[in-house]
Amino acid sequence: MGRALFLLVVGILVLWSWASLDRYFALFGALRALPPIERAYLSLDPEQNFLTLAGRPDRRKSLSEREIAQDAPPLQIANRGQWAVRIAETLPPDARVYLNTSNSQLYFHSSFLWYPARVEVSAEPALIRDPATLRNAHRSVRPPQFSELLDQGYSHIVVMRGHGPHLLSLSRAQENR
Amino acid sequence: MSSPGAIAAVLCLLLGGEGVRRAFGDCAAKASLPGRLGTSFALGLIWFSLGLFLLSMGGSPPSAASGLALTITPWLLGFAIRRRAQFISAPNPAPLHLPRNSTSSSTRAIEWALGLGLTTTWVAVALVSVNEPLADWDVLAIWAYKAKILLAEPISQTHYFEDPTRAYSHLDYPLLWPLAMSWVWTLGEAGDLFEPKILAPALFAAYLGLFHGFLARRHDRLSALLFTSLLAGLPFLSTQTARLLADVPLSLFFTGAALSALAWLEGDDDSDLRLCGLMCVGLLFTKNEGIALYVILLGVCALALWRQATRKRFAPAAVWLLAVPLLATASWFALRFGIPQLHEDYASRLRLDVLVENASRIPAVVEGFIRCTLEMEDWLLFWPALVIYLLFTLRRWIRFQLGWLFAMAELPILAYAVILVIAPWSPHSLLEGPLSRLLLHSLPLQIFLVAEIARRSGHLPGSAAIRVETA
Numbered sequence: 001m002g003r004a005l006f007l008l009v010v011g012i013l014v015l016w017s018w019a020s021l022d023r024y025f026a027l028f029g030a031l032r033a034l035p036p037i038e039r040a041y042l043s044l045d046p047e048q049n050f051l052t053l054a055g056r057p058d059r060r061k062s063l064s065e066r067e068i069a070q071d072a073p074p075l076q077i078a079n080r081g082q083w084a085v086r087i088a089e090t091l092p093p094d095a096r097v098y099l100n101t102s103n104s105q106l107y108f109h110s111s112f113l114w115y116p117a118r119v120e121v122s123a124e125p126a127l128i129r130d131p132a133t134l135r136n137a138h139r140s141v142r143p144p145q146f147s148e149l150l151d152q153g154y155s156h157i158v159v160m161r162g163h164g165p166h167l168l169s170l171s172r173a174q175e176n177r
Numbered sequence: 178m179s180s181p182g183a184i185a186a187v188l189c190l191l192l193g194g195e196g197v198r199r200a201f202g203d204c205a206a207k208a209s210l211p212g213r214l215g216t217s218f219a220l221g222l223i224w225f226s227l228g229l230f231l232l233s234m235g236g237s238p239p240s241a242a243s244g245l246a247l248t249i250t251p252w253l254l255g256f257a258i259r260r261r262a263q264f265i266s267a268p269n270p271a272p273l274h275l276p277r278n279s280t281s282s283s284t285r286a287i288e289w290a291l292g293l294g295l296t297t298t299w300v301a302v303a304l305v306s307v308n309e310p311l312a313d314w315d316v317l318a319i320w321a322y323k324a325k326i327l328l329a330e331p332i333s334q335t336h337y338f339e340d341p342t343r344a345y346s347h348l349d350y351p352l353l354w355p356l357a358m359s360w361v362w363t364l365g366e367a368g369d370l371f372e373p374k375i376l377a378p379a380l381f382a383a384y385l386g387l388f389h390g391f392l393a394r395r396h397d398r399l400s401a402l403l404f405t406s407l408l409a410g411l412p413f414l415s416t417q418t419a420r421l422l423a424d425v426p427l428s429l430f431f432t433g434a435a436l437s438a439l440a441w442l443e444g445d446d447d448s449d450l451r452l453c454g455l456m457c458v459g460l461l462f463t464k465n466e467g468i469a470l471y472v473i474l475l476g477v478c479a480l481a482l483w484r485q486a487t488r489k490r491f492a493p494a495a496v497w498l499l500a501v502p503l504l505a506t507a508s509w510f511a512l513r514f515g516i517p518q519l520h521e522d523y524a525s526r527l528r529l530d531v532l533v534e535n536a537s538r539i540p541a542v543v544e545g546f547i548r549c550t551l552e553m554e555d556w557l558l559f560w561p562a563l564v565i566y567l568l569f570t571l572r573r574w575i576r577f578q579l580g581w582l583f584a585m586a587e588l589p590i591l592a593y594a595v596i597l598v599i600a601p602w603s604p605h606s607l608l609e610g611p612l613s614r615l616l617l618h619s620l621p622l623q624i625f626l627v628a629e630i631a632r633r634s635g636h637l638p639g640s641a642a643i644r645v646e647t648a
Contacts, residue, residue, distance in 0.1 A: 002634065002635075002636055003635060003636045003637070003638075006566070006631055006636040006637075007636070007637075007638070009562055009566075010403060010404075010407060013407055013410065013557055013558070013559060013562065014291075014294065014403070014406045014407055014410055016410070016557050017298070017406075017407075017409070017410020017411065017412070017557060018294050018297070018298070018410065020412060021297060021298060021301045024301035024302060024304065024305050024415075025301060025304070027305050027309075028301075028304040028305050028308060031305070031308040031309055032308060036310070036371065039308070039309060039310055040310050040312065040370070042309075043309050043310060043312035044312055050416075050554075051305070051309075051312075051416050051419055051420055052312070053554070054412070054413060054416035054417065054420070054554075054555060054613075055413060055416075055417070055549075055552075055555055055610045055612075055613035055614060056610055057548060057549065057552050060552075060554065085370075108314075108317070108318045108345060109317065111318075111322065111343070112317050112318060112321060112322045112325065113317075115322070115325045115326065115329075116325075116329055120342065125340075125341055125342055126341065126342060127341040127342075127344055127519060128341065128342045128343070128344055128345055129344035129345050129519055129520060130345060133344075134345075137342070
């Protein structure tokens with residue numbers, strides 16, 4: 001009896017795990033249908049990618065509640081990382097970028113994606129270990145002060161406009177979107 | 178999506194690790210083929226990352242030349258250390274207790290099905306891993322970011338470890354995993370978001386292979402496949418591996434260290450002790466939690482040796498469990514102690530008065546653990562089944578002298594619970610991600626414990642209950 005019950009439980013767990021493999025093959029199909037640059041979008045979207053929700057019970061719950069509520073607004077992913085991926089391909093490696101926003105996702109993603117280009121939120125070094133300290137460290141600059149940034153060695157600035165972030169070359173005042 | 182260079186980098190890890198395995202007395206030769214390959218890959222990760230770290234401290238960032246040297250050196254060392262005949266044709270000593278494999282057709286059919294299931298699981302994880310770019314928050318902000326820096330700047334010249342604006346990337350975190358990524362980028366396309374993902378299928382195979390190797394030393398083929406399949410099928414392991422979280426290699430090294438330590442304590446083969454020592458290097462060099470796991474392992478081994486009262490084993494244990502891991506990671510800890518303390522120092526809060534002061538957090542921490550373990554999307558119903566099985570077999574496994582294995586499996590969870598109680602952050606905020614990853618560290622040992630209890634209780638096909646004589 002003990003052996004039968006034990007093997008039954010283990011067998012159910014193993015079979016259950018095999019049944020959930022279809023998620024991987026479905027995700028693989030979705031990834032292959034996209035060009036490489038677009039796959040980052042899918043990777044960061046919790047609605048389409050179950051890997052993003054692994055180990056996150058609260059996020060999983062809030063997502064399923066939004067799906068249940070018929071009149072809930074569509075989930076918008078504040079996906080600053082997607083934009084940073086596109087910019088990484090054109091930004092010079094020796095760029096020094098002033099981030100004129102305290103958006104933590106943008107700061108952390110661009111710091112990684114744009115390396116060795118430097119990304120800063122203030123001309124003075126400050127402790128940045130989490131979103132709260134990032135907000136404390138950030139110093140906003142207005143357009144008349146852009147020339148001062150140029151004098152301090154910055155080559156680009158990221159500004160937030162209606163539809164999202166924009167990268168401007170301080171020397172040429174060109175806009176990349 | 179992975180370039181030939183990235184694949185070559187992984188093969189170098191395997192080859193270098195195989196050289197290390199043979200150089201140190203052909204440890205784990207008693208394991209199955211998957212076990213030997215898994216052990217070799219794990220040792221390769223440790224060997225390469227440590228070697229690249231020391232070279233970087235000396236002013237050389239990762240390069241193809243340094244990688245080639247790291248691949249070849251252990252083979253040359255082994256050749257020099259051991260007699261040629263023994264090294265080339267490494268003896269494969271028979272395991273002490275040769276499991277008898279059933280030859281019935283139904284058993285063979287189940288074994289084939291389990292093998293197919295394992296292969297399919299690996300293929301599913303591999304396909305997603307290599308076709309998805311680096312995406313996880315921790316991986317991008319911490320591990321891959323360090324990897325990019327270490328690839329471009331030698332440690333002796335970089336200002337990264339003193340830069341407070343980069344404190345969010347945890348300047349004092351160990352460097353094994355970033356160096357592994359740097360190595361892949363060295364031979365592959367540097368900075369490409371897909372290249373390091375080739376580590377995921379290799380790591381997954383090594384993880385399952387190493388676990389299978391230890392199982393196969395005590396169990397027949399069917400049981401070894403069954404419990405390896407159980408491990409492979411738990412969703413949280415595969416999702417974290419696919420996303421390249423550093424908790425998976427940490428779990429790999431802890432599993433290797435703990436199970437080889439137990440094998441040495443129960444037997445008399447010093448190759449198990451040497452393997453344990455090498456795995457402890459990986460523990461200390463992968464994540465800070467590895468320090469806690471290392472302390473637990475040392476404590477359990479020390480207690481076990483004291484109970485065994487065999488003085489002649491203390492000296493080799495001191496060499497391989499203390500001297501080797503600490504000397505190998507000494508330069509990392511020397512660097513680390515020079516890094517400014519920019520985050521909370523847990524060690525300074527590990528005091529009884531802090532624990533008592535924060536006692537009100539205990540219910541929230543316990544609730545957090547329970548809630549995590551009941552997440553079926555991550556764990557199916559594994560943890561409730563485990564707890565029920567341990568409770569029902571309580572008298573048996575105490576009598577079966579599985580206390581050391583139980584301690585290795587459960588003390589990490591207790592240790593992490595204590596740390597969560599004394600930590601300054603809300604336990605609720607740690608539910609999202611960190612808590613589940615902590616459970617991953619001792620997951621293979623939990624399953625190994627179940628396998629051992631089941632074998633000795635006669636709950637496995639072909640096994641008979643062991644009668645424990647009481648005085």
